[in-house]
Amino acid sequence: MISLKKYLDSDLAGSTEDFVPDEGDSLPAVIAAFRSALLEMGNCTLDACPALGAELKWSLGRLGESLSVEMSRTAVETTEKRVQEQLQDWGRRTARHYRRKTAEVKELLIVMAHTAESVGERDQRCAGQISEVTARLKGIASLEDLTEMRASIEKSAAELKTSVERMTAEGKAAVAQLRLEVSSYQARLEEAEEIASRDGLTGLRSRVWMESQIVHRIDAGVPLCVAIVDIDEFKKVNDDFGHLTGDELLKQFAKELTSACRSTDRIGRWGGDEFIILLECGMREAKAQIDRLRTWICGNYEIPGRFGPRKLRVAASVGLAEHMPGEPMKDLLGRADADMYRQKSASRENAGSLKP
DSSP: OHHHHHHHHHHSTTOOSOOOOOTTOSHHHHHHHHHHHHHHHHHHHHHHOHHHHHHHHHHHHHHHHHHHHOOSHHHHHHHHHHHHHHHHHHHHHHHHHHHHHHHHHHHHHHHHHHHHHHHHHHHHHHHHHHHHHHHHHHHHTTOOOHHHHHHHHHHHHHHHHHHHHHHHHHHHHHHHHHHHHHHHHHHHHHHHHHHHTBOTTTOSBOHHHHHHHHHHHHHHTOOOEEEEEEETTHHHHHHHHOHHHHHHHHHHHHHHHHHHSOTTOEEEEEETTEEEEEEOSOHHHHHHHHHHHHHHHSEEEEEOOTTSOEEEEEOEEEEEEEOOTTOOHHHHHHHHHHHHHHHHHHHTTSOOSSOO
16 A cells, blocks of 8 residues: 555656556556455455454455556545545454453353352362261261160261252252353354344345355255346445435345245345345256346335435346356356356446436
């Protein structure tokens, strides 16, 4: 970033026009290096916090791609500002995420420590009672009166039985309490994991969760197709009507996508205006399903607003790929993404995919 800004300050000072590089100019190489740095930054955030890093990685990749389209000082400065904002927001959310996880683990450790302490106190108390009975039993050996000896043995046996029964009951209660506490913690942990596996805006599955499902099915060797769905001209909705309208459209689109899919399909938000569908079937069946889905999700949407509902005409591009034996997930997703962009390029001739 420093090298890129220094280049701009020295060679493009005062200019906001698109830059056309001369032969041997270094700006394209610098921008390519910057895009590579953004990609690596995204990989690092994903490694640091898988639950929150996937969306940032996707967003940084998109910002890098935008620079290859527009080489201007304004574009670079805008990109730099957006990268800083997104990193700051990601840092805050990641800190909150790990603070919550730390608090949950700390709470469980405290519960276990208290349980262990109560078990120790119980064992010490019961051990003292048993020691008293044992001492009394040893003293019986010195008795000469058989009646007295019998009475003493019966009394000691009864006390010993009572101590053992009390220790058993208290032990069961302590174990039951520990199980209750652990069960409660496990339920909260599962709830937290469920929330983490969902996209916060649409409620669909997250990118990390979808990737784990794809890998699981690849390892199992089941028939598998992946579809990537992209809303055409979605950026125009944000630019013309604002991000709140864009968010509402994404939520409605996600609901329609869920309604159009089968119960066996897995649906997630891939990032931005892109969604992903996992279909456990071959290409022929998957194509038929995608054709039905496209008819369902494309059409008129009514978005509520402060000044009344706004009607939008929505179209979407859908890329589809079938998993080939031995193919890694990255290549499968790459083929689906490439097919989606082919569909999008073909549909650009139909102007006005999204109109108010």
